[in-house]
Amino acid sequence: xxxxxxxxxxxxxxxxxxxxxxxxxxxxxxxxxxxxxxxxxxxxxxxxxxxxxxxxxxxxxxxxxxxxxxxxxxxxxxxxxxxxxxxxxxxxxxxxxxxxxxxxxxxxxxxxxxxxxxxxxxxxxxxxxxxxxxxxxxxxxxxxxxxxxxxxxxxxxxxxxxxxxxxxxxxxxxxxxxxxxxxxxxxxxxxxxxxxxxxxxxxxxxxxxxxxxxxxxxxxxxxxxxxxxxxxxxxxxxxxxxxxxxxxxxxxxxxxxxxxxxxxxxxxxxxxxxxxxxxxxxxxxxxxxxxxxxxxxxxxxxxxxxxxxxxxxxxxxxxxxxxxxxxxxxxxxxxxxxxxxxxxxxxxxxxxxxxxxxxxxxxxxxxxxxxxxxxxxxxxxxxxxxxxxxxxxxxxxxxxxxxxxxxxxxxxxxxxxxxxxxxxxxxxxxxxxxxxxxxxxxxxxxxxxxxxxxxxxxxxxxxxxxxxxxxxxxxxxxxxxxxxxxxxxxxxxxxxxxxxxxxxxxxxxxxxxxxxxxxxxxxxxxx
Numbered sequence: 001x002x003x004x005x006x007x008x009x010x011x012x013x014x015x016x017x018x019x020x021x022x023x024x025x026x027x028x029x030x031x032x033x034x035x036x037x038x039x040x041x042x043x044x045x046x047x048x049x050x051x052x053x054x055x056x057x058x059x060x061x062x063x064x065x066x067x068x069x070x071x072x073x074x075x076x077x078x079x080x081x082x083x084x085x086x087x088x089x090x091x092x093x094x095x096x097x098x099x100x101x102x103x104x105x106x107x108x109x110x111x112x113x114x115x116x117x118x119x120x121x122x123x124x125x126x127x128x129x130x131x132x133x134x135x136x137x138x139x140x141x142x143x144x145x146x147x148x149x150x151x152x153x154x155x156x157x158x159x160x161x162x163x164x165x166x167x168x169x170x171x172x173x174x175x176x177x178x179x180x181x182x183x184x185x186x187x188x189x190x191x192x193x194x195x196x197x198x199x200x201x202x203x204x205x206x207x208x209x210x211x212x213x214x215x216x217x218x219x220x221x222x223x224x225x226x227x228x229x230x231x232x233x234x235x236x237x238x239x240x241x242x243x244x245x246x247x248x249x250x251x252x253x254x255x256x257x258x259x260x261x262x263x264x265x266x267x268x269x270x271x272x273x274x275x276x277x278x279x280x281x282x283x284x285x286x287x288x289x290x291x292x293x294x295x296x297x298x299x300x301x302x303x304x305x306x307x308x309x310x311x312x313x314x315x316x317x318x319x320x321x322x323x324x325x326x327x328x329x330x331x332x333x334x335x336x337x338x339x340x341x342x343x344x345x346x347x348x349x350x351x352x353x354x355x356x357x358x359x360x361x362x363x364x365x366x367x368x369x370x371x372x373x374x375x376x377x378x379x380x381x382x383x384x385x386x387x388x389x390x391x392x393x394x395x396x397x398x399x400x401x402x403x404x405x406x407x408x409x410x411x412x413x414x415x416x417x418x419x420x421x422x423x424x425x426x427x428x429x430x431x432x433x434x435x436x437x438x439x440x441x442x443x444x445x446x447x448x449x450x451x452x453x454x455x456x457x458x459x460x461x462x463x464x465x466x467x468x469x470x471x472x473x474x475x476x477x478x479x480x481x482x483x484x485x486x487x488x489x490x491x492x493x494x495x496x497x498x499x500x501x502x503x504x505x506x507x508x509x510x511x512x513x514x515x516x517x518x519x520x521x522x523x524x525x526x527x
Contacts, residue, residue: 001009002022002024002025002457002461003022003023003025003094004022004023004052004457004458005020005021005022005023005028005075005076005078005261005475006020006021006023006073006076006077006078006079006080006081006447006452006453006454006456006457006459006481007019007020007021007062007065007076007078007079007245007453008020008021008080008081008446008447008448008449008450008451008452008453009058009079009080009081009082009331009446009449010081010082010257010260010261010280010445010446010448010449011054011058011081011082011083011084011085011164011165011257012103012257013031013037013103013105013277013278013468014032014034014035014037014228014276014479015032015035015057016032016033016035016054016058016061017030017031017032017445017446018030018032018058018061018062018064018065018446019065019445019447019449019450020066020069020071020076020409021063021447021450021451021453021454022250022470023125023131023459023460023466023470024469026391026470027070027322027442027443027447027450028049029065029068029069029072030065030443030445030446031061031062031064031065031066031068031297033056033057033058033060033061034057035049035050035053035056036049036053036059037082037103038100039049039219043108043110044109045110045365046106046108046147047102047103047104047106047107047206048099048100048101048102048103048106049087049100049101049103049329050100050101050249051089051097051100051101051167051171052097052162052521054168054399055168055171055241055353058168058243058365059242059243060287061275062145062243062244062245063243063244066244069081069088070115071465073245073246074246076245076246076249077248077249077453077457078249078251078252078454078456078457079172079174079235079249079251079453080228080251080252080449080450080452080453080454080456081165081168081169081247081251081254081256081447081449082255082256082257082259082260082261082446083164083165083168083256083258084103084104084166084257084469085104085163085164085174085187085190085191085256085257086102086104086138086139086140086143086162086163086187086190086191086192087101087103087163087164088101088102088140088143088144088161088162088163088164089101089102089161089162089164089231090144090147090160090161091153091158091160091161091162091167091178092139092157092158092159092339093157093159093178093251094176094438094494095159095171095175095176095177095178095181096303098123098151098154098157098364099147099151099154100405100457101164102143102147103346104138104279105138105278105315105356106138107137107356107357108137108143109137109142109145109276110137110145110188110365110366112137112141112142112143112145112146112149113135113136113137113139113142113365114132115145115210115211116133116135116141116142116145116210117133117134117291118361119206119209120202120206120345121208121285122133122308123209125193125202125206126197126198126201127193127195127198127280128193128372129291129295129298129312130193130195130291130298130474131190131295131296131297132192132293132294132295132296132297132298132360132361132363133293133294133329134297134363135153135230136191136359136363136365136456137192137365138191138288138315138359138463139190139191139192140161140163140188140191140192140205141192141201143218144161144492145163145210145211145213145219146213147319148211148213148214148234149211149213151355152331153224158220158221159178159220160178160179160221161220161221161412162178162181162183163187163188163191165183165184165185165186165187165254165255166181166182166187166253166254167184168183168254168520169181169182169232169233169253169254170232170233171239171249172232172233172235172236172239172251173232173233173234173236173240173251174236174237174239175333178220178223178460179222180223181223181224181232182223182224182230182232182233182253183221183223183225183226183253183307184222184224184225184226184228184253184254184255185225185226185228185253185299185300185301185302186227186228186254186255186259186299186301186303186309187254187255187256187257188225188294188303189297189299189300189302189309189442190256190297190299190300190311190326191296191297191299191304191432192221195223195299195300196225199277201218201221202218203218203220204216204217204219209497219233219242220320223240225409225431226253227253227301227305227434227450227520228252228253228254228255228260228301228305228452229252229253229305229455229458230252230253231250231251231252231253232251232252232254233250233251234247234248234249234250234251234255235247235248235315235419237424237514242332242417247456248356248372250456250457252452252453252455252456253311254454255302255303256311257281258273258275258281258283258311258416259276259281259283259285259302259303259309259311259448260448260449260452261273261274261275261281261415261416261444261445261448262275262283262303262304262413262415262448263304263448263451263452263463263467264415264444264445264446264449264450264451264471265413265415265440265446265447265448265471265472266413266440266445266467266471266472266474267283267284267285267303267304267413268285268464268467269307269408270288270408270409270410271285271411271412271413272284272399272402272409272411272412272413273413273414273415274393274395274412274413274414274415274416274419274426274429275415275416275417275419276317276414276415276416276417276425277318277416277417277418278315278316278317278318278319278322279313279314279315279316279317279318279319279356279359279455280313280314280391280395280401280416281311281312281313281315282311282312282313282314282395282398283303283310283311283405283419284305284309284361284402284409285303285304285307285308285309285310286308286310286408287307287308287310287388288406288409289308290308290310290405290406290407290413291405292363292402292405292407293312293314293333293400293401293405294312294360294361294363294401294421295310295311295312295361295398295402296311296312296313296360297310297311297361298310299311301396304463305463308393310402311409312359312360312361312398312401312402313359313360314353314359314360314391314394314398315355315356315357315358315359315365315445316331316353316355316356317353317391317418318418319355319356320353320355320356320369320391321387321388322419323355324384324387324491325380325384327379327380332384334423335380335381335384336381336384336422336510339381339384339385339424340423340424342385342424343483343486344428344431344482344483344524344525345486345487345489345490345518345522345524346522346525346526347373347382347383347385347386347519348373348375348519348521349371349373349374349386349387350371350372350373350386350490350493350497350514350518351369351370351371351372351383351387351389351390351391351492352367352369352370352371352390352394352497352498352501353366353369353387353390353391353394354368354369354370354502355369356451357370358502358503360401361397361398361497362498362502362503364502367501367502368449370382370497370501371386372514372515372518373515373518373519375520378429381464385424388422388424388425388428389428389487389490389495390432391434392425392429392432392433392487393432393461393490393491393494393495393498394485394498395429395432396432396433396491397494397495397498399412399433409429410430411435411436411438412429412430412433412435412436412437412438413437413438413439413474414429414437414439415437415439415440415444416445417443417445419439420442420443421437423477426439426477427477429478430477430478430479430480431479431480431483431484432484432487432488432491434479434484434488435478435479436476436478436479437476437477438475438477439474439475439477440471440472440473440474440475440476440477440478441472441473441474442472444471447470447471447472447501450470451463451466451467451475454466454470486521486524488524489517489521490521493513493514493517493518496509496514497508497511497514
């Protein structure tokens, strides 16, 4: 039986995926299109992307999925989209970009983030406690301040800045006046110090003290802020014609990809969802509101409109695996062949996953990847396995911090692209975390955006009703007692290194036991 058909859109770091979803039959098909990521070898912190390239890719992927599925364009009843974040574009008064997006992985704003953190604490700004006590170099106001300082010739043309999810929704709706754009509570709450508790954004006095170039900046963000059960606009005729869709269909307020991936993975209160891709976003939601030091924000309504969302994560996961394979002159898939034969701790390596800095809980962009225990016969495959273990250890650091502060951690779900294709990673995570790890039995990417589109189209009365009908069954990875015991020993070493090496003001710690213990564990496992 045919139901309501909608389009769910997921903008990733390198491509956009468009899924057609039927309220009765589920996923009908998915198509993707790529766009370039602009980096500079001379500046590893630089990462930008073109709004025009992304919109061209969206058109291509939408037309492709319509053609491949044979769905009539008049049947699509809504379109919803999620994006990376904080990915920020500055715009002029005509809504035209004044340059490229500062992508989420652009880390040029390190000093600006430190200034925001220091001033927020000095001023007793409540907002800083709601984003874990440290403002990140990956977030909106740090990137905007960096742009102001490095583009003085464009300041006069500046009208405002938008998160990627809000900019795409506004573009599709044909909005040409910045103050008419409805901003996402998810994006603004997690990355821009916004919360209705203190009247939205921090007071203008705070921004002026931060830097006089920010005089008047708060007013440039005036407008509506809404959760994703509200409508951002309706598809404009010009974009409907380009995409092959019907004009006038609703576009709900967008959100970040990991938050909607969590919904698509079946997240309920008590669940923690690890959205494992190029980086890892860790998402939880709870009825009450619990502040957690070091996380990437605690925001009512950000994941689910009726719950408080909690976000944390790793700045690199799949990117680390790719870098190891690239240095070895191969691909991750080839390098991973045979990893299922590895035993916990057998490599004698312990790897800290700071290759792209630390997002949670240290929030420190100045850190770098560390691997201890090398000897002359180690291989790139050994390092890959140690990197998988290291990202699992880092995830345990984060989950323990969340649990310590009252966030319920009852089920662990591994979502995102990597868990679908990496049995070893899922088993290692179960062994390290000491909990069953659930993995959607199929591809959950863009399912979350499809769920919000279906609710916007009136096909389901609630998000839960849509999840019950459309979310995938789980494959379960159960902890292996022997491996769990080894990983508890290794985690004690990892935790000591994580805080000892990653914190400037850390008390001196004795590290002399680390290498002998790594060798001891490796010898036991080989034997």
